[in-house]
Every structure is written in C-alpha cells, then in structure tokens.
Amino acid sequence: MKKLINDPKNVVTEAVSGFGAAHADLVTVSLDPIFIVRRDAPVSGKVGIVSGGGSGHEPMHGGFVGPGMLDAAVPGAVFTSPTPDPILAATKAVDGGAGVLHIVKNYTGDVLNFETAADLAAAEDIEVRAVIINDDVAVKDSLYTAGRRGVAGTVLVEKIAGAAAERGDDLAGVAEIAERVNAQVRTMGVALTPCVVPHAGEPSFTLADDEIEIGIGIHGEPGRERIKLEPADAIVDRLLGAVVEDVPFVSGDKVLLLVNGMGGTPQIELYIVYRRAAEVLAEKGIEVTRSLVGNFTTSLEMQGVSVSVLKLDDELTALWDAPVHTAALRWGR
Amino acid sequence: MKKLINDPKNVVTEAVSGFGAAHADLVTVSLDPIFIVRRDAPVSGKVGIVSGGGSGHEPMHGGFVGPGMLDAAVPGAVFTSPTPDPILAATKAVDGGAGVLHIVKNYTGDVLNFETAADLAAAEDIEVRAVIINDDVAVKDSLYTAGRRGVAGTVLVEKIAGAAAERGDDLAGVAEIAERVNAQVRTMGVALTPCVVPHAGEPSFTLADDEIEIGIGIHGEPGRERIKLEPADAIVDRLLGAVVEDVPFVSGDKVLLLVNGMGGTPQIELYIVYRRAAEVLAEKGIEVTRSLVGNFTTSLEMQGVSVSVLKLDDELTALWDAPVHTAALRWGR
Known part of the structure; x- marks a missing residue:
C-alpha cells in the first residue's frame, strides 16, 4: 500500500x-x-x-x-x-x-x-x-x-x-x-480500478487489466456487470442509458448534468465523459442548463466516474444558483 | 492502459x-x-x-x-x-x-x-x-x-x-x-506512482512497490532521489525543507501554502500533507495567511503531491483575494 x-x-x-x-x-x-x-x-x-x-x-x-x-x-x-x-x-x-x-x-x-x-x-x-x-x-x-x-x-x-x-x-x-x-436525481458509475482502504492495506476488490465494473458502488460494492474495457463513449452510453430511462427523463426536460470523478481519474477524462453525456442528452431533447464536473463524491484513489442527471424546475435552479461558500463548492461570494 | x-x-x-x-x-x-x-x-x-x-x-x-x-x-x-x-x-x-x-x-x-x-x-x-x-x-x-x-x-x-x-x-x-x-514562490513534489500518457500506452517510468521519487517533475521527469516509502510527515519534511531553505523563507514571513495533488491522490491525503506542512511552517515562525489545497497542476493519474510556498506582501495578498471566476478557481462573484 x-x-x-x-x-x-x-x-x-x-x-x-x-x-x-x-x-x-x-x-x-x-x-x-x-x-x-x-x-x-x-x-x-x-x-x-x-x-x-x-x-x-x-x-x-x-x-x-x-x-x-x-x-x-x-x-x-x-x-x-x-x-x-x-x-x-x-x-x-x-x-x-x-x-x-x-x-x-x-x-x-x-x-x-x-x-x-x-x-x-x-x-x-x-x-x-x-x-x-x-x-x-x-x-x-x-x-x-x-x-x-x-x-x-x-x-x-x-x-x-x-x-x-x-x-x-x-x-x-x-x-x-x-x-x-x-x-428527481439519478446516478450510475463505473470503476476502472479498485481502491485501498488504509486500515485494510489491500484493494477491496480486483479487476483484470482489461476489465471494468459497470454500476460500481462508492465503496467498491459490486455493480451490474463486469465487462471488457470499452471506448469512453460506449461506457457513457451505458451509464446514461440506465439513468435516463429510470425517472424517466424525457424530451423537453431541463437538467443539471454532474460528471463526478471517483478520485483517481484525470480531469481530461472527466471532460471526455461530459462531452458524450451532453451529446446523448441533446439527442434525446433533454436540455442541460446547469453542469458540474469534478471530484465531489470519491472512493479514495479509485479510477472511474459517475454520471448524475437532476431534473430542474425554476425553483431548484434558483436554489442551485444561490450563493455558496464551502471548501469544495463556492460561488456568488 | x-x-x-x-x-x-x-x-x-x-x-x-x-x-x-x-x-x-x-x-x-x-x-x-x-x-x-x-x-x-x-x-x-x-x-x-x-x-x-x-x-x-x-x-x-x-x-x-x-x-x-x-x-x-x-x-x-x-x-x-x-x-x-x-x-x-x-x-x-x-x-x-x-x-x-x-x-x-x-x-x-x-x-x-x-x-x-x-x-x-x-x-x-x-x-x-x-x-x-x-x-x-x-x-x-x-x-x-x-x-x-x-x-x-x-x-x-x-x-x-x-x-x-x-x-x-x-x-x-x-x-x-x-x-x-x-x-517568491518555491515548490517541490513527490510521486508515489507513475502515469500513462494515452498515446504511449505505457507508464512513463516505473517505481517499485515500496519506492517513491522525491522531486518528481510534472511529466514524470527524474527528481532528486528515489527512496523507500516513508510516513507522510517525513516526506513533507523533505519537501518543505528544500522549499523553505531556498528563498529562504524566514521567521516573520507571511505566506500562501499550496498543497497540490498530482491527479490520483485522495483528498484525505492532501489534507494530511497540509496538516504537517502548516505545522512545520509554524515551528519556523512562518505564518500561513492564505491556503489552497486540491488538484491544480496534475500529471494525469499520478499519485503524489507538491508543496508550494509563496511569500506574500499586502499587495500580493489583495491581488490573491480579488474576485476570480474560472472553472477551477472561483470566489468573490
């Protein structure tokens, strides 16, 4: 470790x-x-x-x-x-x-x-x-x-x-x-690598070099399935497909799109994921009116990402935009 | 990869x-x-x-x-x-x-x-x-x-x-x-793991399981020395020792302390590093008046950290505090 x-x-x-x-x-x-x-x-x-x-x-x-x-x-x-x-x-x-x-x-x-x-x-x-x-x-x-x-x-x-x-x-x-x-919010994640809990000293699960876990939990709990590594766009399509059909989000909805890094994912990859997620939502007529990209809910050094979609209305949008001053989120002051 | x-x-x-x-x-x-x-x-x-x-x-x-x-x-x-x-x-x-x-x-x-x-x-x-x-x-x-x-x-x-x-x-x-x-700013970093450049497909260097590189560059260029893994506090003492003696920073200085993650480092570790760095500076009579902790200058998914110290004066402090609105740094608006 x-x-x-x-x-x-x-x-x-x-x-x-x-x-x-x-x-x-x-x-x-x-x-x-x-x-x-x-x-x-x-x-x-x-x-x-x-x-x-x-x-x-x-x-x-x-x-x-x-x-x-x-x-x-x-x-x-x-x-x-x-x-x-x-x-x-x-x-x-x-x-x-x-x-x-x-x-x-x-x-x-x-x-x-x-x-x-x-x-x-x-x-x-x-x-x-x-x-x-x-x-x-x-x-x-x-x-x-x-x-x-x-x-x-x-x-x-x-x-x-x-x-x-x-x-x-x-x-x-x-x-x-x-x-x-x-x-009104739905999320699904993927892990490329596990993480090591300090007092355990060993990875909490293992993945083969060409394997990823779709639907991973934030403690490394099992998700839906293990598959071979795919291009980012295909992975995003899997995550967002599950998210969109669940509420369901439909054409005409205004949404907040959150692309969340699991801790060890380079930021460049988060924006590649964001790009495809925004594209897929646009194809479905779902309008992304607010966005958040970064490491917010992590699993130590796990590499992976989760995609969340929140259906907004005028009140929720105004509350989202309201001033906030914390170590990790800050605007309006 | x-x-x-x-x-x-x-x-x-x-x-x-x-x-x-x-x-x-x-x-x-x-x-x-x-x-x-x-x-x-x-x-x-x-x-x-x-x-x-x-x-x-x-x-x-x-x-x-x-x-x-x-x-x-x-x-x-x-x-x-x-x-x-x-x-x-x-x-x-x-x-x-x-x-x-x-x-x-x-x-x-x-x-x-x-x-x-x-x-x-x-x-x-x-x-x-x-x-x-x-x-x-x-x-x-x-x-x-x-x-x-x-x-x-x-x-x-x-x-x-x-x-x-x-x-x-x-x-x-x-x-x-x-x-x-x-x-007036000095920095030194450490790597625990290498990173993989996408078009190369292989780690740009290798480190043994118990080895870290003190003084790593942000592209994985060699630093000062490879040593066995040490407790975080000992690593911070090495980094900050080199930084402080260089300007040098002296008792009575007011400084900004930046603890920068290399991309794959859990945030919890950045704050463990910050804690020791602030402690060492306090022992030397150097006052930390501004702080920044997070991933700002990364090396893809590299695990590691750099510590920077900037000597402040009233003008630099006011300019630091002035409003900024970017994707990664935002305050005052």
Missing part, C-alpha cells in the same frame, strides 16, 4: 485536523468526537443541516460545510459509518432553534446511526428530520444497503437543501426540497 | 470540446487550432494574459480561463508543447489593445514556441511580453528543461497576474507582478 499517510489509525483525525487548519475562515473542527461545523454555527433561526458517513469520499461531506450548504459534517472511519455520538454532538452544535435536517446516504449503518442520534436529540428537545438519499440506479440491494445506494446525487441534495435553509425555509420546507431533489 | 478515452489521438480535442460545453458561460473554445478563451475576449483596454503547455496537467491551464485570471489557454498534446500557431491565434484573440502577457512554464519547447508566437504577434503590431516560471527547487536542469522547471507555482502567478491585469495595470506592471510572484 502506497499512501501519503502516517499511522493508518490516524488517517481521519489528521485529515480533519488539516482540513480545519486550511479552512479556518470557514469551519471549526472537533477531534473528539470528530465533526466539522461551519464557523458561525449555530445560526439562530435557521434550519441546521447535518450530513455524514464514512470517510474516503472527500470532498463529501466536510468540503460542503459553509454558508449556503451544510452546517456540519460527521466523518466516520474510512468507508465506515460514524457512530451516533458525533452525529448527536454535531446536531446540537448546529441547532439554531429551527430544527435540524439529517441528509443520510442509504447505507444500513448510516441510517441506523443517524436514527439513533435523532432520537437522542429529540430527548434534548431538538426537532430532527431525516432525508435518505438513494440516487444510484445500478442495483436494488447491495453489500451495505437495503434498497438503492446514495451516491453523487447527494451533493446536489446538499447544495439545494442548503440554499433552501439559507433563504429561511422551515424544517418541513427544507426536508420537502431535499426529498424533491432526491426523487 | 485503462482510461476513459476513445481514440488516443482525439483525447485533447474531445476533452477541450467537453470543457467548452460544460463551461459555455465562461469560455469559448476553438478546436482548429486548439485554444480556450474567455467568452468576452478581447477585453478592450485590458492586458491579455495567455498561458499554455502540454495537456495532462488539468485544470491547468484551461480551468483558469475567466475574469480575474487568464484570458486564454493553449493546450498542446499530452505532455507536449503547443505549436506557435495556436499560441499566436490565442494571443490575437485576447489582444484588447493593451498588449499581451505570456506566462510560460520553463520547458524548452514551451519557451521556444511561445517566443516564436510572440515574434509573429509583434509582426502584427501586438506587444507581447513573456514571464518564464521556474519554481521547482528539485533539480537545476532536467529532461526537458535548461534551468529549473515550472510547476504548481504557475497557478499562483496566473491568479495574481490576472488580478493585476483586471485592476488595470499596464503590460509592464502585470509582467512585474508576475515576475515578483515567480521570484
């Missing part, structure tokens, strides 16, 4: 510590228990938004903490759900009196631990609602999931719900917006 | 085409010859800034085209200098009557081809000045370079010179600012 780390046991603590030092203008970090909150938390009268999950998907979620997006992020160990304690601590730290929304990717451990934390918060008179994200069309059930997995579409939910909270929506309103985004 | 590409011959054309589609609000792309200009080019009365070089270092330079930074970027084939033709075309496209600055990384091919383009532009009555970037402290001469190589410090030159042009400095003034940044 070749990594820029010290003791594998300290990977998350040291990374969060470095993140806090690099972005001290934006966030405050707690190292025991580990969570990241926006520097001015709690914001009085605003719905607080907390997300979290296993580490190894950076910038998700810590990179999305700041005005206009998340109030707190709770990173677990690499590819491991955070326990209820830090989730509760983060929830309390961001409660400005208007309640707290938990945005939770659909993995069994995450769902359970966020539920427990919500119960504990309720016992302290903090109103909590949870939205479960399950945008991955690849498989119905998976290694760590009953139902569909939550993947890169989570970023879009967090941005748009964050903007709704910032404009003053109440807890039910912010939750409704988050549910609406989740209902 | 496992890559998300179609025909290796079309990698740059397809990626630039995708980039233009994804960022049509910001840039216009030309595919024959290949260059990227900000959408509102030329800006009348403003000094135009053009950079470029081999592809494979994305987001450098196309990702830095937009208000407050570059007016144009000229990507060559992967790891290959652009020819004079597209450089000339880009120079003409951004000439708003106040002259054009070429920001050129110190590689023999880049320097020659930008010089030729400048001569051709002069023949068409466009005043051009060039600033050669050579921030890499690793080696004196290298595979493609006489003198020091230009690496990630280039991003800082482009941001700060871009802000100087935006505030209305004349060509001599913008060039002076760019020279000042180049004189």
Whole structure:
C-alpha cells in the first residue's frame, strides 16, 4: 500500500485536523468526537443541516460545510459509518432553534446511526428530520444497503437543501426540497480500478487489466456487470442509458448534468465523459442548463466516474444558483 | 492502459470540446487550432494574459480561463508543447489593445514556441511580453528543461497576474507582478506512482512497490532521489525543507501554502500533507495567511503531491483575494 499517510489509525483525525487548519475562515473542527461545523454555527433561526458517513469520499461531506450548504459534517472511519455520538454532538452544535435536517446516504449503518442520534436529540428537545438519499440506479440491494445506494446525487441534495435553509425555509420546507431533489436525481458509475482502504492495506476488490465494473458502488460494492474495457463513449452510453430511462427523463426536460470523478481519474477524462453525456442528452431533447464536473463524491484513489442527471424546475435552479461558500463548492461570494 | 478515452489521438480535442460545453458561460473554445478563451475576449483596454503547455496537467491551464485570471489557454498534446500557431491565434484573440502577457512554464519547447508566437504577434503590431516560471527547487536542469522547471507555482502567478491585469495595470506592471510572484514562490513534489500518457500506452517510468521519487517533475521527469516509502510527515519534511531553505523563507514571513495533488491522490491525503506542512511552517515562525489545497497542476493519474510556498506582501495578498471566476478557481462573484 502506497499512501501519503502516517499511522493508518490516524488517517481521519489528521485529515480533519488539516482540513480545519486550511479552512479556518470557514469551519471549526472537533477531534473528539470528530465533526466539522461551519464557523458561525449555530445560526439562530435557521434550519441546521447535518450530513455524514464514512470517510474516503472527500470532498463529501466536510468540503460542503459553509454558508449556503451544510452546517456540519460527521466523518466516520474510512468507508465506515460514524457512530451516533458525533452525529448527536454535531446536531446540537448546529441547532439554531429551527430544527435540524439529517441528509443520510442509504447505507444500513448510516441510517441506523443517524436514527439513533435523532432520537437522542429529540430527548434534548431538538426537532430532527431525516432525508435518505438513494440516487444510484445500478442495483436494488447491495453489500451495505437495503434498497438503492446514495451516491453523487447527494451533493446536489446538499447544495439545494442548503440554499433552501439559507433563504429561511422551515424544517418541513427544507426536508420537502431535499426529498424533491432526491426523487428527481439519478446516478450510475463505473470503476476502472479498485481502491485501498488504509486500515485494510489491500484493494477491496480486483479487476483484470482489461476489465471494468459497470454500476460500481462508492465503496467498491459490486455493480451490474463486469465487462471488457470499452471506448469512453460506449461506457457513457451505458451509464446514461440506465439513468435516463429510470425517472424517466424525457424530451423537453431541463437538467443539471454532474460528471463526478471517483478520485483517481484525470480531469481530461472527466471532460471526455461530459462531452458524450451532453451529446446523448441533446439527442434525446433533454436540455442541460446547469453542469458540474469534478471530484465531489470519491472512493479514495479509485479510477472511474459517475454520471448524475437532476431534473430542474425554476425553483431548484434558483436554489442551485444561490450563493455558496464551502471548501469544495463556492460561488456568488 | 485503462482510461476513459476513445481514440488516443482525439483525447485533447474531445476533452477541450467537453470543457467548452460544460463551461459555455465562461469560455469559448476553438478546436482548429486548439485554444480556450474567455467568452468576452478581447477585453478592450485590458492586458491579455495567455498561458499554455502540454495537456495532462488539468485544470491547468484551461480551468483558469475567466475574469480575474487568464484570458486564454493553449493546450498542446499530452505532455507536449503547443505549436506557435495556436499560441499566436490565442494571443490575437485576447489582444484588447493593451498588449499581451505570456506566462510560460520553463520547458524548452514551451519557451521556444511561445517566443516564436510572440515574434509573429509583434509582426502584427501586438506587444507581447513573456514571464518564464521556474519554481521547482528539485533539480537545476532536467529532461526537458535548461534551468529549473515550472510547476504548481504557475497557478499562483496566473491568479495574481490576472488580478493585476483586471485592476488595470499596464503590460509592464502585470509582467512585474508576475515576475515578483515567480521570484517568491518555491515548490517541490513527490510521486508515489507513475502515469500513462494515452498515446504511449505505457507508464512513463516505473517505481517499485515500496519506492517513491522525491522531486518528481510534472511529466514524470527524474527528481532528486528515489527512496523507500516513508510516513507522510517525513516526506513533507523533505519537501518543505528544500522549499523553505531556498528563498529562504524566514521567521516573520507571511505566506500562501499550496498543497497540490498530482491527479490520483485522495483528498484525505492532501489534507494530511497540509496538516504537517502548516505545522512545520509554524515551528519556523512562518505564518500561513492564505491556503489552497486540491488538484491544480496534475500529471494525469499520478499519485503524489507538491508543496508550494509563496511569500506574500499586502499587495500580493489583495491581488490573491480579488474576485476570480474560472472553472477551477472561483470566489468573490
């Protein structure tokens, strides 16, 4: 295992510590228990938004903490759900009196631990609602999931719900917006290479030199099928075909197109993927009105990509465009 | 070779085409010859800034085209200098009557081809000045370079010179600012893994499973030495030791600290590197007043990192903070 780390046991603590030092203008970090909150938390009268999950998907979620997006992020160990304690601590730290929304990717451990934390918060008179994200069309059930997995579409939910909270929506309103985004976004990914979890020291799966996995999960969980390597355009056609037919997206729809790198993919390849994805959508009469290309929901150093499509309406577009100031997404200020 | 590409011959054309589609609000792309200009080019009365070089270092330079930074970027084939033709075309496209600055990384091919383009532009009555970037402290001469190589410090030159042009400095003034940044920034990198140039199909060098290369160039050129893998903190101490003693940076200095991923490095590792780098600088009494962490000057999917330190003064800090709106760096608007 070749990594820029010290003791594998300290990977998350040291990374969060470095993140806090690099972005001290934006966030405050707690190292025991580990969570990241926006520097001015709690914001009085605003719905607080907390997300979290296993580490190894950076910038998700810590990179999305700041005005206009998340109030707190709770990173677990690499590819491991955070326990209820830090989730509760983060929830309390961001409660400005208007309640707290938990945005939770659909993995069994995450769902359970966020539920427990919500119960504990309720016992302290903090109103909590949870939205479960399950945008991955690849498989119905998976290694760590009953139902569909939550993947890169989570970023879009967090941005748009964050903007709704910032404009003053109440807890039910912010939750409704988050549910609406989740209902209208679909994602599928592909892996060219596996990744190595630091405390495991070995690749979490293997792929032959000429093999790729269509529908990969963000922890390397099995997807739909292993196939021989194909040209990028053919791979994009597979991913986008599954995504488009699922909602379904239809001619006349306006959409946001997210091309998300898995961590180890050169940016030049992400734009080759974007080019074909935009072309396919145009052929179907689906208009891409907003775009996002980069590494947002990663799997450590995995090479691969996911493609997400979100159906927009005027309100969601305005919330997407609203100012955001986080380490990983920033505009309008 | 496992890559998300179609025909290796079309990698740059397809990626630039995708980039233009994804960022049509910001840039216009030309595919024959290949260059990227900000959408509102030329800006009348403003000094135009053009950079470029081999592809494979994305987001450098196309990702830095937009208000407050570059007016144009000229990507060559992967790891290959652009020819004079597209450089000339880009120079003409951004000439708003106040002259054009070429920001050129110190590689023999880049320097020659930008010089030729400048001569051709002069023949068409466009005043051009060039600033050669050579921030890499690793080696004196290298595979493609006489003198020091230009690496990630280039991003800082482009941001700060871009802000100087935006505030209305004349060509001599913008060039002076760019020279000042180049004189005050130093960088050194490390590679854990090599990368594969698409048209070559094989890794450009090899490293044993337990070996890393200290002082690596951004095309995989040899650095100072190959050593056994060490903990991240020890590697950072090597990189930063070489950087700090070079200017030298001294107690009381205020600096910008850039931790730059080589393309395939998980973000969690970049923050582990940042943590130690900030710690070492603090121990030396050097104050980090600005930070940048992410993939800015990459080598395709290479795993590794570079650390850059730029000595700031009030003017450079203000120019760094000035609004910028590009695909890869954006704030203040």
